Amino acid sequence: MGNKCEENLKVGAATIKAAEKYKGQEGAVMMALHEVQNAYGYISEDNQKYLSKELNVPLSEIYGIITFYNRFSLTPKGKYNIQVCLGTACHVQGAQTLFDLVKEKLGIEDGQTTEDGLFSLEGVRCLGACGLAPAIVVNSEVYGKVTPKKLEEIIAEYREKK
Amino acid sequence: MKKKIMVCCGTGCTSSKSENIIKALKEEIKIRKVKDIEVSKTGCFGFCAKGPIVVIEPEETFYELVKVEDAKDIVEAVVSGNLVERLLPKEKEEFVKKWHELNFYHKQKRIALKNCGKINPENIDEYIEEKGYKALEKAVKEMSQEDVINEVLKSGLRGRGGAGFPTGKKWQFAKDSVSDIKYVVCNADEGDPGAFMDRSILEGDPHSIIEAMAIAGFAIGASEGYVYVRAEYPIAVNRLEIAIEQAKEKKVLGNNIFGTDFSFDIKIRLGAGAFVCGEETALLNSIEGKRGEPRTKPPFPAVSGLFGKPTLINNVETLANIPQIILNGGNWYSEIGTETSKGTKVFALSGNINNVGLVEVPMGTTLREIIYDVGGGIPNGKGFKACQMGGPSGGCIPAEFLDTKIDYENLNKIGAMMGSGGLIAMDDTKCMVNIAKFFLEFTVDESCGKCPPCRIGTKRMLEILTRITEGKGKEGDIELLEELAYSIKDASLCGLGQTAANPVLSTIKYFRDEYIAHIRDKKCPAGECKALASYIIDEEICKQCGICKKNCPVDAIKGEVRQGAFEIIQDKCIKCGTCVAKCPFKAISKK
Incomplete structure (x- = not known):
């Protein structure tokens, strides 16, 4: 995040691009937020302020939108974001146990990031991969038919990768 | 060849x-x-x-x-x-x-899923070979707006997103609204846990949705469409983008389609992980770039919808049927199905069932046929206990209703609903109180917070359910749950709140004994509620091999190989059941 504008905001290049791209369009905020979230894994206060100014939407409203939708985050996620599907099909196949196990293994709660910034945990609602239940996703890699043992191996594998 | x-x-x-x-x-x-x-x-x-x-x-x-x-x-x-x-x-x-x-395909009839598995979704020519865009051509060249709506009315098609409102009527209302600008919106915010038909249709046959939206646009007099799709479905979004591009190149989308005055364009808008956005007015707010909170109805979207203009909103699966109806006629479609529910329905089979997958069967097929003939029955020799239909708005259907012919009315009668068509089978190791609690957790999480009955009421219900599953339930809890449920149903603003209590009401109705066992006897008959269950190693049977200890993911088993029986440290145990599965001597059981 190199570029600075006159208020000394730390604004990312992707944010500037998104603001330019959607300025003046109907429903611009949501689309711009998607791009910022995808680029940085979260939406910092400075990026929010910049979007507020450029898109002419009150900061409070932007904050309201970010906190309403699960996909937008105010804090940085870990290098490896573990999503545990808590949909019905996965639930029936033991997803809650997996979810509890990740919490236990990483020492974090839902929505938190480990101190070393390596892992974050998210309980998510149905990924639509019910055929693979129980499913977890690490970044964009989907793992199906996960067992407690397999989950441990997956975490260990990412820990080694660093 | x-x-x-x-x-x-x-x-x-x-x-x-x-x-x-x-x-x-x-x-x-x-x-x-x-x-x-x-x-x-x-x-x-x-x-x-x-x-x-x-x-x-x-x-x-x-x-x-x-x-x-x-x-x-x-x-x-x-x-x-x-x-x-x-x-x-x-x-x-x-x-x-x-x-x-x-066997899996014997009882199926694929209309909405017709091209899934048949064509390459990223190649418009393959879609065209399967009579693709022929329905659109027929509509804009040979039919009037009324003709199109009449065919849809004749077909008897009803909304596949959940409520089952007659699609033709919806189109009629949107056409009757007078405005210079109107919109067609495709609701692809498939949020019901356990439903993945919309995702599969978008991934497998995106052109059918584009064609259907254009037909709808022609019928109601709209020239712009939006697809609101979950950002969690990257493959679907990508194939849809490709399909829209190709459709524009082939000029079946854009200005003067098939050389007529009719023009239609489609934009994609991404959802951001809010279940309530599947509710049509919340979805409209989200497209407008706002918090996805529902609006008060009326005015209905057909009168004042997106950006205040008349808007037609249809679900993906509903739309997928449209090209076939226009090509083959409404009468052809209405011959399939039951008296009140025409055509086919796609169900997403999952949970404790052998043939997990997506099936499309004529309305009126029985649950037994779906679960046993198509679904291949319950795995591991276990018994069928119930199936959950309709997601967080639906209910649990017990074995006694296996021979119910599935259609909108019959499902409502037994306390479930069609919903989007998620069908989750559960074997006899599943606790129904726990399932009710699971859905309430979902609703509490996903309630947008706008209206208090839903926001506060579901939270109170969840607290009661939680204490029941923890063995702290009190006499009168069941009645209290019922009272709360009916108040929330009556007083909530949108469909999410109005149906939130259904999973609780249906499980109380059919599995009251189980609730009573939790409350009075502090027992979970299915053995699923963790606070009420513990795993025990039988000292007599234990051969002291240590396999359980080696496999325990949380080091909750103590003991040494050949130094006496192993023992489970109950405080540490997360009841995952790994040890039970791994023990070669079946020495571990749930008590």
Whole structure:
């Protein structure tokens, strides 16, 4: 995040691009937020302020939108974001146990990031991969038919990768 | 004759690396320098339990659970005209060679899923070969707006998103609204846990949705459309983008479609993970870039919807039926199904069932047929306890209703609902109180917070359910739950709140005994509620091998090999059941 504008905001290049791209369009905020979230894994206060100014939407409203939708985050996620599907099909196949196990293994709660910034945990609602239940996703890699043992191996594998 | 190797690239099979299978197949074909064999990706075959799936056309040979290493043998077999026997599905000890001959497909009738598994979704020409965009051409060239709406009315098609409102009527209302600008919106915010038909249709046959939206636009007098799709469905979004581009190139989308005055354009808007956005007015707010909170109805979207203009909102599966209805006529469609519910319905089968996957059956098929004939029954020799239909708005249906013919009315009568068509089977190890609690957790999480009955009421219900599952339930809790449920139903603003209590009400109705066992006897009959269950190692049976300890993911088992029986530290145990599964001597049981 190199570029600075006159208020000394730390604004990312992707944010500037998104603001330019959607300025003046109907429903611009949501689309711009998607791009910022995808680029940085979260939406910092400075990026929010910049979007507020450029898109002419009150900061409070932007904050309201970010906190309403699960996909937008105010804090940085870990290098490896573990999503545990808590949909019905996965639930029936033991997803809650997996979810509890990740919490236990990483020492974090839902929505938190480990101190070393390596892992974050998210309980998510149905990924639509019910055929693979129980499913977890690490970044964009989907793992199906996960067992407690397999989950441990997956975490260990990412820990080694660093 | 040219042969085609079709590889399923739906979400399930893609997760099992079907893209790599395509690569390996192409590589093999290149090495062997064979001609006339094409490798193509295609949409979901529905039989997700057997993925990755590869089908050889024109013979319709069905290969299941294919691995990258199998590519060589598959190409060899196609070239020599043989079969790779080890990859063929087996039924009653016999190989089944063609995919239509599988039991899984016998009772199915694919209309909405017609092209899934048949064409390459990223190639518009293959869609056109299957009479694609013929319905749109027929509509804009040969039919009036009224004609189109009449066909949809005649078909008896009802909204597949959940409520089952007659689609033709919806179109009529939107057409009758007078405005210079109108919109067509496709609701692809498939949020019901356990439902993945919309995802599969978008991934397997995106052009059918584009064509249907254009037909709808023509019928109601709109020239702009939006698809609101979950950002969690990257493959679907990507294929939709490709399809829109190709449709514009072929000029079946854009200005002056088929040389007429009719113009139509489609934009994609991404959801951001809020279940309530599946509710139509919340969805409209979200497209407008706001918090996805529902609006008060009336005015209905057909009068004042997106940006205050008349808007037609249809679900993906509903739209997928439209081109077929226009091509074959409303009467053709209305011959399928029951008196009040016409056509077919796609169900997403999952949970404790052998054939996990996507199935499309005529309305009026019984649950028993779906679960046992199509779904292959309950695995591991366990019994069927209930199935959950309609997601967080639906209910649990017990075994006594297995012979109910499924349609909108019958499901409502027994306290469930069609919903989007998620059908989750549960075996007898599942606790119904826990399932009710699971859905309430979902609703509490996803309630947008706008209206208090839903926001506060569901939270109170969850607290009561939680204490029941923890063995702290009190006499009168069941009645209190019922009272709260009816108040929330009556007083909530949108469908989410109005139906939030259904999973609780239906489980109380059919499994009251189970609630009572939790409250009075502090017991979970199914043994699922963790606070009420513990795992015990039987000292007599334990052979002190240590396999359980080695496999315990949380080090909750103490003891040394051949130094006396092992023991489970109850405080540490997370009740995952791994030890039970791993113990070779069946020495561990749930108490």
